Amino acid sequence: MMKPIAITMGDPAGIGPEIIARLFAMEPALTQGCFVAGDLQCMRRGAAAVAGSLPPLAMASIESAADAAGVPPGCIAVLQAGAAAALPPALGVVSAQAGRLAADAVLWAARAALRGEVAALVTAPLHKEALAAAGLPFPGHTELLQAEAAAHAGVPLAQMPVRMMLANDELRTVLVSIHMALRDALDAVTHDNVLETLRIADAALASTLGRRPRIAVAGLNPHAGEGGLFGREEIDTIVPAVRAAQAGGIDAQGPFAPDTVFMRARRGEFDVVVAMYHDQGLIPVKYLGVEKGVNVTLGLPLVRSSPDHGTAFDIAGTGRADASSLAEALRMARRLAG
Structure with missing residues (x-):
């Protein structure tokens, strides 16, 4: 039997707890073996x-990941990660308390996964300002998990390179840089970073697809630089990285004009697009529908997936939040951990 899957609560001032509860109520078969x-x-x-529109749910407190196997369907197994809250933090409000509770959940689950106690992590959304208020030096899940994995392996952070992939049924994109200012993201488009992204994407998707993926590389500048008229990053940096990847057997092509390459991938020409920075890659995938999008961290020695949306403070506590993306994230985690 597969080891249990840990679903982290996310920021408790947001929609994380309620979409988890909705998922357990609506999908008892999918959530079996999860806690x-x-x-x-x-x-x-x-x-x-x-609770008003769903089957009734019981809740069971467990002490270890292994205890999840004994919890019956229709019951949410909850492992208290970190100190218990005397009172839950206010809904829809950034707070250090909420950030600390959310971080404790991710830290506990990451360490359990690195010890081999859980098969995968599915992470409900964090709020970056709340993490900062709690004193966490990470802008999001990806950086936090990277640091935990590097510490567990006893290696410097640079030796645990990771990348964000956002995927749905129509499109996959992997990012060269993630949570940083756009000015800094431009500086992150280096030969080594692009090549490393291609290698990580190739290795991760080869195991998923059962063959080497067809990778399209987006240019950084409009029209992929138009032969140097709109910038030389493509000529000086991206093309040499693509050629180095090809020399290593990776099926990478480009750089292509970023305003059309995602459409080509969606039509089936490519399995994945490597994008140069956060919004360049994420806007096309999210436009196709956040209810089906899944965020996967590539390069970690553990499986981690997440829904493609944020904490939605504006509707927290109303019971209106959609759990579809969380369900897709759990399905993805099961496939990757399988």
Whole structure:
């Protein structure tokens, strides 16, 4: 039997607890063998928010990941990760308390995965300002998990390179840089970073597809630089990286004009697009529908997926949040851990 899958609670001031509760209520077969790493009181509040229109849910407190196997369908197993909240933090408000509760859940689950106690992590959304308020030096899940994996392996952070992939049924994109200012992201488009991204994408998708992926590389500048008229990054940096990847057997092509390459991939010409920075790659995937998008961290010695949306503070506690993307993230985690 597969080891249990840990679903981290996310920021408890947002929609994380309620979409988790909705998923357990609506998809008992999908959530079988899963448990929540988080805070019991916050999860109870989340379950109450969706209780009116869904089958009733019981909640069981467990002490270890292995205990999840004994929890029956229709019951949410919750492992208290970190100190329990006396009262849940206010909904829809950035706070250090919420950031700390959310971080404790991810840290516990990451360490359990690195010890081999869980098969995968599915992470409900964090709020970056709340993490900062709690004193965490990470802008998001990807950087936090990278640091934990590097510490577990006893290697410097640079020796644990990771990349973000956003995927749905129509399109996959892997990013050279993620959470940084656009001015800094331009500086991150280096030969080594582009080549490393191609290698990580190739290795990760080869295991998923059962063959080497067809990788399209997006240019950085409009029209991929138009032969140097709009910038030389393509000529001086991206093309040499693509050629180095090809020399290593990677099926990479480009750089292509970024305003059309995603359409070509969606039509089936390519399996994945390597994008140069966060918004260049994520806007096309999210435009196709956040309810089907899944965020996967590539390069980690563990499986981690996440829904393609944020904490949605504006609707937190209303019971209106859609759990479709979380369900897709769990399905992806099962396939990758399989």
